[in-house]
Amino acid sequence: MKQEIIIAGFGGQGVLSMGKILAYAALMDNLEVTWMPSYGPEQRGGTANVTVVLSDQPISSPIVDTFDVAVILNQQSLDKFEHAVRPGGILIFDPYGIHRMPQRTDIRIIPVKAMDTTIEMGNAKSYNMILLGALIKAAPSVSVDDVLKGLKKVLPERHHHLLPANEKALLRGMELVD
Amino acid sequence: MSKEVRLMKGNEAIAHAAILYGVDGYFGYPITPQSEVLETLEAEMPWNTTGMVVLQAESEVASINMVYGGAATGKAVMTSSSSPGISLMQEGISYLAASELPALIVNVMRGGPGLGTIHPSQSDYFQATRGGGHGDYHLIVLAPASVQEMADFVALGFDLAFKYRTPSMILADGVVGQMMEKVVLPEPRPRRTEQQIAEQCPWAATGHSAGRKPNVVTSLELDSALMEKNNERFQETYRLIERNEVRYEAYHTDDAEYLIVAFGSIARICLKAIEDAREKGVKVGLIRPITLWPFPYDAIREASKHVKGILVVELNAGQMIEDVRLAVADPNMKIRHFGRMGGIVPNPSEITTALNLIMTNE
Numbered sequence: 203m204k205q206e207i208i209i210a211g212f213g214g215q216g217v218l219s220m221g222k223i224l225a226y227a228a229l230m231d232n233l234e235v236t237w238m239p240s241y242g243p244e245q246r247g248g249t250a251n252v253t254v255v256l257s258d259q260p261i262s263s264p265i266v267d268t269f270d271v272a273v274i275l276n277q278q279s280l281d282k283f284e285h286a287v288r289p290g291g292i293l294i295f296d297p298y299g300i301h302r303m304p305q306r307t308d309i310r311i312i313p314v315k316a317m318d319t320t321i322e323m324g325n326a327k328s329y330n331m332i333l334l335g336a337l338i339k340a341a342p343s344v345s346v347d348d349v350l351k352g353l354k355k356v357l358p359e360r361h362h363h364l365l366p367a368n369e370k371a372l373l374r375g376m377e378l379v380d
Numbered sequence: 381m382s383k384e385v386r387l388m389k390g391n392e393a394i395a396h397a398a399i400l401y402g403v404d405g406y407f408g409y410p411i412t413p414q415s416e417v418l419e420t421l422e423a424e425m426p427w428n429t430t431g432m433v434v435l436q437a438e439s440e441v442a443s444i445n446m447v448y449g450g451a452a453t454g455k456a457v458m459t460s461s462s463s464p465g466i467s468l469m470q471e472g473i474s475y476l477a478a479s480e481l482p483a484l485i486v487n488v489m490r491g492g493p494g495l496g497t498i499h500p501s502q503s504d505y506f507q508a509t510r511g512g513g514h515g516d517y518h519l520i521v522l523a524p525a526s527v528q529e530m531a532d533f534v535a536l537g538f539d540l541a542f543k544y545r546t547p548s549m550i551l552a553d554g555v556v557g558q559m560m561e562k563v564v565l566p567e568p569r570p571r572r573t574e575q576q577i578a579e580q581c582p583w584a585a586t587g588h589s590a591g592r593k594p595n596v597v598t599s600l601e602l603d604s605a606l607m608e609k610n611n612e613r614f615q616e617t618y619r620l621i622e623r624n625e626v627r628y629e630a631y632h633t634d635d636a637e638y639l640i641v642a643f644g645s646i647a648r649i650c651l652k653a654i655e656d657a658r659e660k661g662v663k664v665g666l667i668r669p670i671t672l673w674p675f676p677y678d679a680i681r682e683a684s685k686h687v688k689g690i691l692v693v694e695l696n697a698g699q700m701i702e703d704v705r706l707a708v709a710d711p712n713m714k715i716r717h718f719g720r721m722g723g724i725v726p727n728p729s730e731i732t733t734a735l736n737l738i739m740t741n742e
Contacts, residue, residue, distance in 0.1 A: 225560055229387045237387075237560035240499075263652035264559050264645070267727040355387075 203233075203258045205343045206266045209333075210251035210283055211275025213241055216330030219356065220273070221252035223334060226352030227344040228256045236264035249278055256343050271341045273333055275316075280304060292340050294333065294379075312340055314378050320371075327364075328371030335375020346372065386563055390530035390556045393563050394460065394486055395420035397534035398432075402571040403484075404455035405433040407446035409465060412498040413554040414488035417460040430571055440465040444472030444485075451481035451547075452597040454577040454584030456538055460486035462554075463504050464495055466512075473547060474513030477614070478599030480583070482541035484534065485519070486550045488557035489695075491723030499723025500554030502644060505699035508551045509673040516611055518618050520548035520625065521672040523643040527561045529670075535566055540625060542580070544617050551672060553695060555645035555725060626679070627670035632658070633683045636665025638739065641680060641704050642693040643669050646725070650693050653731035664735060672700070680707035689714035689738045693731055697721055714738060 207224070211217045218239050228235040236255045242248035253269075255261050268288045274280045274295040280302070287293050289308045297303070298317035314336040320329045338344060344352075353368055388396070395417050398406060408418045418436060426432040433450075437443040443459045450457035461469065466487045476483055489504050491497035511517045520540050522533045530552060537548040578586045585595050601607040631651060633639065642650045647668040657664045667683055669676050684690060690713065692701040698717040705715055718734035720726045 222560070226387055229385070229562065235387065235561060238555065239558055242498075261561070262655060263649045263728055264555065264561070265649055265725055265727055266652070267729045 203256075203343070205256045205271065205341065206269050207254045207256070207271045207273070207337070207341075208251060208269045208283055208286070209254070209273040209275075210249070210279035213248045213250040215250075215275050217250045217275065218252050220330040220334050221254045223349060223352050223356050224254050224256075224337070224344065226355045227348040228254075228352075229355075230348040230351045231344050233258060233344075234261050236261050238264040249276075251279065271337065273337055275333070277301060294336050294340060296333065310340070312336065312379055314375065316375070316378075319374060319378065323371065323374065325367055325371065328367060331368045331371035332375035332378070335372040335377075336379045339376040339379040346376070383564060386565065387560055388527065388563055389416055389558055389560050390524070390527045390552060391416035391488065391558070392420045393527050393531040393565070394534055394550070395424065396565050397531040398458060399424060399426040399430060400566050400568045401535050401538060402430060402456065402569045403432055403458055403534075403538070404571055405435070405446070405450045405457040406459065407435050407437050407443040407450070407457070408459050408461065409437055409440050409443050411462045411465045413490055413500070413557050414460050414462045414486065416557070417486065432571070440468040441472065444469035444476075447483050447485075448472055448476055448479070448481065451476060451483045452479065452585050454581030454586055456482075456542075456572070458484035458486065458538075460488065462488050462490045463492050463501070466504065466507070470507075470513035473519070474511070474515050474517065475599045476547045477511070477513075477517035477519070478515060478610070479597050480545040480614070481547065481597065482538070482545055483547045484537045484541060484550065485547060486552065488552045488554060490554055491721065497723035498554070500558075500645070500695060500725050501721070501723055502553050502646065502695035503697070503699070503721065504551065505672065505694070505696060508549055509675070509703075517614060518546070518621075518673050520544070520546060520621060520674075521551050522548065523551050523670060523672050524556055525644055525647050525668060526556065527559065527563045530556060531563050531565055540621075544621055545583070546617060546621075551644070553644050553646075554723075559645070622674040625671060626674045626676050628676040628679050629668045629670060630679065630683065631666040631668070632663070633665035633667060635663050636683070636686070637663045637688055638665070638735065639683055639687045639690045640664060640666045640693055640731075640735075641669070641690060641700070642666065643672060643700065646693055646695055649726065649728055650731055652728040653735060656728065656732060657735060662735075662739070669700070675703045675707070677703070677707040680704055681709070684708045684710070684713060689716065691734055691738050692717050693726075693734070694719045695721070695725065
């Protein structure tokens with residue numbers, strides 16, 4: 203088993219955190235994992251992306267050209283990474299703010315209205331957890347339990363009261379994928 | 381207990397490994413992409429547990445001179461920075477080498493020259509392997525390719541620095557500093573006692589009661605004849621290090637028709653390209669120098685004997701390739717360079733393209 207995943211969007215959308223939770227979930231599952239971020243000097247804004255490789259074998263390169271799964275959160279990232287999804291791969295994207303829809307026909311394209319859902323749930327900070335839920339439903343490499351354990355590791359203890367809200371968002375995200 | 385597998389960034393691994401090694405002092409100044417070293421040390425607050433000093437100095441120049449002061453007393457001291465900051469430290473590093481002081485310097489390289497970018501680079505290879513500051517000296521230069529090696533090379537760097545009384549450097553790049561992967565941290569060891577330091581470092585300025593000859597730690601020697609003697613002693617040490625401490629890793633070199641030489645994280649991207657090439661039946665091998673100084677000249681010469689061409693892949697305009705040419709010493713051998721600069725990291729397919737070029741071009 204090997205899964206090469208890119209998560210890409212604006213800085214501040216929780217791109218790197220989402221990758222981090224996924225990476226910790228893989229750690230919980232005893233998988234090999236690399237998490238490689240790429241971002242500018244900005245704390246917020248600018249583009250940010252992270253490559254997460256999960257495998258049951260040692261991982262050579264943390265940097266890859268093509269991906270099994272792409273999670274896309276803005277137009278620039280869609281333009282940049284749509285072509286980098288391997289034939290037969292999965293592209294998850296939030297249509298919010300997207301004016302040019304993905305064109306590929308040789309991959310599975312899954313729109314996930316994460317922004318609308320956060321508004322509906324009244325919790326803007328759950329945005330990336332909704333998408334992570336969609337990701338693990340569409341491409342099940344790690345279990346919900348491992349994600350929740352991973353989240354507990356990533357989240358500082360003073361924020362652990364937020365775990366139930368995050369779990370709710372994760373499960374809601376899973377429901378958004380058939 | 382510490383056999384626990386953890387997930388962390390290379391920079392964080394350096395900080396944890398320093399505490400566990402029993403480092404006495406860290407002095408540094410923040411700079412991307414290595415700021416997590418100082419941040420992690422400050423979050424861990426080792427001054428409450430091991431008594432390790434962690435100090436954010438006012439500049440890189442101050443940091444390296446604090447390292448000099450600590451090292452002169454026989455303490456295990458270190459600093460870390462990224463390319464522009466390491467340039468600022470060069471005077472101090474030259475003084476450390478000339479005063480035969482052990483210390484660990486970590487450079488998590490970013491794209492240069494100048495302030496450049498905050499993204500990964502390997503363009504400080506010349507600076508690191510040729511000394512960097514003024515005068516005839518070398519640092520022992522270790523090039524980690526994984527978060528595990530970031531952790532392991534803290535101990536190795538200090539052990540070698542104390543063994544040979546010379547500063548050593550971990551020459552990492554922004555990839556291995558910023559990426560997270562699994563790591564098993566080393567077993568903790570207590571910091572040395574004052575008495576242990578006095579015994580291990582009889583040259584150190586440890587303070588003494590009447591009777592012992594004072595130890596003077598200085599790089600200044602105005603008598604040229606004596607300064608030449610000092611230089612001869614340094615060179616003897618360097619020859620010893622060259623004989624004893626060359627480290628490298630070889631992958632698939634036994635049957636290789638083409639050889640890639642690459643160090644640090646880029647070697648792993650090359651490995652991916654090699655896996656792809658081998659799936660297509662093209663036999664490519666890799667030598668990854670782990671010590672950039674002393675450089676594995678013999679290993680590369682040996683591996684080059686059976687290959688049709690060598691590709692050197694670096695995040696720079698072509699620096700280590702000079703050492704590869706020196707190693708091979710064959711004007712008929714096809715040695716090509718592929719590099720990206722300024723903070724751009726190539727993906728495996730770019731390396732495949734460069735490999736194809738060397739296979740088809742004369």
